[in-house]
Amino acid sequence: xxxxxxxxxxxxxxxxxxxxxxxxxxxxxxxxxxxxxxxxxxxxxxxxxxxxxxxxxxxxxxxxxxxxxxxxxxxxxxxxxxxxxxxxxxxxxxxxxxxxxxxxxxxxxxxxxxxxxxxxxxxxxxxxxxxxxxxxxxxxxxxxxxxxxxxxxxxxxxxxxxxxxxxxxxxxxxxxxxxxxxxxxxxxxxxxxxxxxxxxxxxxxxxxxxxxxxxxxxxxxxxxxxxxxxxxxxxxxxxxxxxxxxxxxxxxxxxxxxxxxxxxxxxxxxxxxxxxxxxxx
Amino acid sequence: xxxxxxxxxxxxxxxxxxxxxxxxxxxxxxxxxxxxxxxxxxxxxxxxxxxxxxxxxxxxxxxxxxxxxxxxxxxxxxxxxxxxxxxxxxxxxxxxxxxxxxxxxxxxxxxxxxxxxxxxxxxxxxxxxxxxxxxxxxxxxxxxxxxxxxxxxxxxxxxxxxxxxxxxxxxxxxxxxxxxxxxxxxxxxxxxxxxxxxxxxxxxxxxxxxxxxxxxxxxxxxxxxxxxxxxxxxxxxxxxxxxxxxxxxxxxxxxxxxxxxxxxxxxxxxxxxxxxxxxxx
Numbered sequence: 001x002x003x004x005x006x007x008x009x010x011x012x013x014x015x016x017x018x019x020x021x022x023x024x025x026x027x028x029x030x031x032x033x034x035x036x037x038x039x040x041x042x043x044x045x046x047x048x049x050x051x052x053x054x055x056x057x058x059x060x061x062x063x064x065x066x067x068x069x070x071x072x073x074x075x076x077x078x079x080x081x082x083x084x085x086x087x088x089x090x091x092x093x094x095x096x097x098x099x100x101x102x103x104x105x106x107x108x109x110x111x112x113x114x115x116x117x118x119x120x121x122x123x124x125x126x127x128x129x130x131x132x133x134x135x136x137x138x139x140x141x142x143x144x145x146x147x148x149x150x151x152x153x154x155x156x157x158x159x160x161x162x163x164x165x166x167x168x169x170x171x172x173x174x175x176x177x178x179x180x181x182x183x184x185x186x187x188x189x190x191x192x193x194x195x196x197x198x199x200x201x202x203x204x205x206x207x208x209x210x211x212x213x214x215x216x217x218x219x220x221x222x223x224x225x226x227x228x229x230x231x232x233x234x235x236x237x238x239x240x241x242x243x244x245x246x247x248x249x250x251x252x253x254x255x256x257x258x259x260x261x262x263x264x265x266x267x268x269x270x271x272x273x274x275x276x277x278x279x280x281x
Numbered sequence: 282x283x284x285x286x287x288x289x290x291x292x293x294x295x296x297x298x299x300x301x302x303x304x305x306x307x308x309x310x311x312x313x314x315x316x317x318x319x320x321x322x323x324x325x326x327x328x329x330x331x332x333x334x335x336x337x338x339x340x341x342x343x344x345x346x347x348x349x350x351x352x353x354x355x356x357x358x359x360x361x362x363x364x365x366x367x368x369x370x371x372x373x374x375x376x377x378x379x380x381x382x383x384x385x386x387x388x389x390x391x392x393x394x395x396x397x398x399x400x401x402x403x404x405x406x407x408x409x410x411x412x413x414x415x416x417x418x419x420x421x422x423x424x425x426x427x428x429x430x431x432x433x434x435x436x437x438x439x440x441x442x443x444x445x446x447x448x449x450x451x452x453x454x455x456x457x458x459x460x461x462x463x464x465x466x467x468x469x470x471x472x473x474x475x476x477x478x479x480x481x482x483x484x485x486x487x488x489x490x491x492x493x494x495x496x497x498x499x500x501x502x503x504x505x506x507x508x509x510x511x512x513x514x515x516x517x518x519x520x521x522x523x524x525x526x527x528x529x530x531x532x533x534x535x536x537x538x539x540x541x542x543x544x545x546x547x548x549x550x551x552x553x554x555x556x557x558x559x560x561x562x
Binding site for chain 1: 388389404405406407408409410411412413414415438439441447449453456457460463465466467468469470472473474479
């Protein structure tokens, strides 16, 4: 391929714009929005992520309670906690952080999060409402993909969008968000035959599988906008995406880096959803 | 194109097999499953359809109450009726028939149908549960498409499936059902550019738009299995599908007729869902 390399779609600018808006809303309100994050794991990377949410919340005037139930919490304790937080008028957003202890079913438990406080769109009712065109919070990661596309002015109406990955937290809600914006949407996954042939039809390609380097240059049409949702740990303790950045950046029209792409926007939108749940927007 | 014309995928055989199974289940049970269909329209075609459901129910030992609220029923009356039927232990299945009076929002009202009785998958929670892989009733029409494909042994794993139409009652739930069976799924709609180019990639093509003759021979890959969900009224009082049957039958590997394809299976599955809701399966 010839031509100039693709634009790097960094998320920090989008995240900063969202956070600035949130901080303004909080300053001009008498209510302090409060997010409760329920954690039941000893996984260090997860605990680090939750601390980063709490820190980002503090930066924009959102209160964040980390409710740590410990890595041995039984399902009933998680459910009771979600019900208590859902009923607490002082809590505006409730998030159930995964992973959970083995045998504790995240989707079932998320049914106990009040949809009005379900700021990470984990309750299946939120997904159903989203699909049915009723007001609902989308999972923050799926919403972050849309925010990045919008921030960079990517046209979606009539565009061919391909989502690789069919998870309930990213791939499926994202398909509905893209459909709602009138894209023609294809969902691929591990059983897709000739993945490269399908992804090469995409004007907008989203990788959300969790397999480092899954998407190479041969998977990408020249000029395509590529959003990398993958966050795979590297041997040196860092993070890498599902897209082979160095191979794809010369072919794509635009590509998000990992880290520094979707991630910061996800956190910002989680806080924005909390501000909305608190009635500030 | 050369080769023999495609197989006509008639629904009556599939419907008969499902009904026979239902009748057997009902005969060997002390419970009479009961379906309540809530109607609020004066539309003759709709009322005819509802009578056909009641008749089919009678044929397999399922009781069917048509609750006619009249074409001027306000939203609150529809909601109260759905809540009453959801709470009635003698009613196992509750269906809200569309169209509804202008300004009465079907999706919002369907939130009042107990998901355990939501035999036509109208409650957004049912759609969300379906998408999240939790037990739920799919809309009968979407389930009928899957039943027809299965009855005729169409392989879905890894297959390219294209759904034309993104309605909450057919296109979207069907996309989830096909994904769940490991097809690679594309959803097209009115804003899709070059529809024929997209639909021609399909090994399994489902038309669910409601526009007579939308899908012609040029939209169909040779040998594709084509399912026509459309039911469009004709000038002579009959029904025609979204697929130009005469043009496509010579090119497709298989094609459902309208009427006599998806329709009879839909009714049979509505009754099967009612039997399941009554605890007979």
